[in-house]
Amino acid sequence: MATSGRRGPYICGIDAAMDVVSGKWKSLILWELHHHGIRRFAELRRGLPGVSEKMLIQHLREMEEDGLVHREVYREVPPKVEYSLTEHGVSLNAALAPLGEWGTDRIRRIGADRVPVDAAGPARR
Amino acid sequence: MATSGRRGPYICGIDAAMDVVSGKWKSLILWELHHHGIRRFAELRRGLPGVSEKMLIQHLREMEEDGLVHREVYREVPPKVEYSLTEHGVSLNAALAPLGEWGTDRIRRIGADRVPVDAAGPARR
DNA sequence: CGGTATCCTTTCAGATACTG
């Protein structure tokens, strides 16, 4: 297998979609590219604080392979490569939107009514 | 930290949502519980071919901790435990629906114009 | 600038055996 994890066979649609977005940075890359349209490698790197070059390129390659991301290479010096979303990438982003809203709500709730797990106490056991 | 992976801090909503659904079986557990309403441990196990007891209970615990799943214990012999979705679990499922459709489309496309990765050959490399 | 290559650590997942 080339660079990817599994790519099928899948039990259901969620399964297939999750396979394609799973990876620590993929949803963030999607988000970055969706909001900026086109980004260079170093720009993405700066937009994703904490990502290593290895992980960034690895995720970008997988996403390219999965048809989500387009990679445009300009053969000049210094080198220049631009990344953008394909139609599929755009549609995935749209499909991800409700989940994003759910997550945003969740962050609000956690901040409000949840304790950091350890101080909580004897709800169970 | 108890059983979970990270649980925040999050960069955006998608990030938070992905954290909660990532794990090999979580989306499938969600699906099972959504369609059957209530399921016992052994029923879930049978409904998720290939899952080990360890992974199943681990995912169920995390999902309970995350407020997605309700665990009802009947103190009788033989033991009986029923799992069901909470309101949050139901809303997450709803938020996941468009992603599921996207994935279903994707499976169709892959089946149509893509070969199983190994026999494929020189698209790249 | 935009990557590779290498090594290393951490996390995830599966199998097996045992318990209330």
Added chain:
DNA sequence: CAGTATCTGAAAGGATACCG
């Protein structure tokens, strides 16, 4: 029936150094 405990291997992720 519904778990818990432990061990092992595989995979994901990260740090660092170097290359065209």
